Amino acid sequence: MNSENFNYIITAIFTAIFGVFGIYHLASFLILRHKILLYYCILILALALHWSWFLLASGPLNDAIADKASIVSAMAVTYGLLLFTKNYLNIGKKNHPLLSRSYRIFKYTIVCIPILYFLNILTIKIDWLNDSLVMLAAITAMLSIFMNLFSGVRLYKEERFNKYYLYSYAPMLLAAIIYIVAWFLQKQYTVDVRFVLITTSSLITLQLILFSILVGYKFKSIENENIRTQVETNKILAIEVTRQTEKLQMAKEELENKNQELETVNSLKNKLFSLLTHDVKGPLNNIAALVEMIETHLEDGQLKEMSKKLKNKVDDRIAMVNALLEWSYSQLEGIEIKKTSCDIKKTFDSMAKEFERLIEDKELKLLFEISEPKLLIDENMFKIILRNLTSNAIKFSNEGQKIILSSRKVLEGIEIGVQDFGIGMNADWCDNLVNEEIPKTMLGTKGEQGTGFGLLITKDFVEMNDGKLICTSELNQGTKFTLRF
Incomplete structure (x- = not known):
């Protein structure tokens, strides 16, 4: 088997492996809707695309196209790895502002390099600028790998599963070093492509397996954390419910006491109106009758006029008492x-x-x-x-x-x-x-x-x-x- 056929078969096998990994994690993301699965899916599918360029290239023209397109897939792999690491290690603006800013710079750089590369090809077509951008892409990829490594070391004790990230990162680091060194050397020396291809493909496959295990443990950790949070929340809610129940019970007892007081006051009010009816209204009526009797036996004169005025006054007071009693009757409940x-x-x-x-x-x-x-x-x-x-x-x-x-x-x-x-x-x-x-x-x-x-x-x-x-x-x-x- 010649070298070209060997490379083709190896590339096809590992491209298929990466594709299967990518489809599996894409399905996982669509079901679970977690960002870490999306970023991991970008990483794997970009790797599959990057490996597949060799399968698509046949002849000088397609070979040149694959060579140019590989910068896009390489940057996509780097981009996915950056986002995966940032999310896995929980790097954010609030908890790690400097690291978060560094990752943001890398992201913008990774996105800009392919854009500038193809703009140069389509417009001004400066060869040295293309070479410089390719070199910048290789350097950015290597620096991002070391950036991820640094973040893993820096946050080694931050969370329980961060240390496992460092252990599982070793195959990716080794594969990246071999791949980038071989990429640099092949411009000056003859490099055994088969060795590089088999080694890096095997290491990256191992890396994907380890990362998949990590993601599983991460989700298990998230699930346990959610359960713990829910248990704590339930405890807090139970305490709050108990406290509110005690408050309601106290309010109920206070309301019952108030109702009892109101019943007492209402009873007293009824007794008061009863007293007005019998002890006030009755004597007033008697006085009115007495004054009228006296008035009938008096002859016309000043005394009769005074008794008439007195009778009117008494009648007014009786009317006032009647009105008050009627009003109080209208205010009684029930x-x-x-x-x-x-x-x-x-x-x-x-x-x-x-x-x-x-x-x-x-x-x-x-x-x-x-x-x-x-x-x-x-x-x-x-x-x-x-x-x-x-x-x-x-x-x-x-x-x-x-x-x-x-x-x-x-x-x-x-x-x-x-x-x-x-x-x-x-x-x-x-x-x-x-x-x-x-x-x-x-x-x-x-x-x-x-x-x-x-x-x-x-x-x-x-x-x-x-x-x-x-x-x-x-x-x-x-x-x-x-x-x-």
Whole structure:
């Protein structure tokens, strides 16, 4: 077998070996998506390409093309080896800034050399520049090998598997030295190409096997590190969950204590309102009855006038207590609404009877306009609503005027109206009611006082019965409240 055939067979065998290694690690990268596999894949496939140039070259022309193209594959091998080493040894900007900068310079140099080489061939075609670039490529490849070796020594104890990188790097270093020395010598002397080819191919194959083992151990290390990190993270999370659970438990106990305090306060509030009802409202009613009895037995004069004023004062205080009690009732939690079919005429009649004396005092006319006789509503709340609105209408009406209580059916539902033609109110007063603020009280036409709670209670009770309170008013023209259900 002649030398050329021998070289062809050896090259074909090792090119196939490198190709198989490259395809295997490419598949591994596509599955695992780890950068170290990508860089290792670049290294192996570039080696396969570099070895295959001899297989493609036949004749002087193709031989020249292969010779020129080999600079690209050689730089690709160097580039892949640099990136593989940098990633394997965990060289980064933060932990090793100087080494990272050196690797960056080598990368840019490796990329630029083939570009400049082919630009020179395609444009200015300076022979000495081509030779210089080829020489620079060989020097860069050798320096990068020593750079990788230096990094392995420098970071020998940095991580557990770094020392294995140095041991496995020996075949690559030896093959590179033999290859580059033979490349230099063949320009001046006759070199046994077969020896160089077999030796470097065997060493690089051994190198690839060792690197593959290294990558496997590296992944095992990464997996163990991930497991360890996950275990530590789980411990931290467990501690945090326990701490948060304890906080929630404390917050729950505090909330339960607060709820118990609120229940106590609410119970006390209910007792207080009960006390107001029995111990305050009752005596006030008795005083009002006593004053009225005295007033009926007095002849006209200064004493009778004083008793009448006293009776008005007592009535105002009774109205204030009633309003406060009704408001407090609306604020109680758990209030139950019992809607029934309420007879509107009967309710209007009860209002007329309740306010009979006040209507007579002002010589007012209370008129009913009923076109819808029934309303589904909580009857007690309905009476409170009408009591407040009728009381206001009387308070702000002048002597001899009329007040209209009405009911009618409209498209939106049923409307209950309470309308007076008295002094009216300004827009700000209505806005305060809409904004759920307690309106500022106004004196009635005979100096009657109010608490301001009445309309607020009315609005709440209307809304609790799924209704809407609408107020239209104009100064000196009167006021109309419409309850739409």
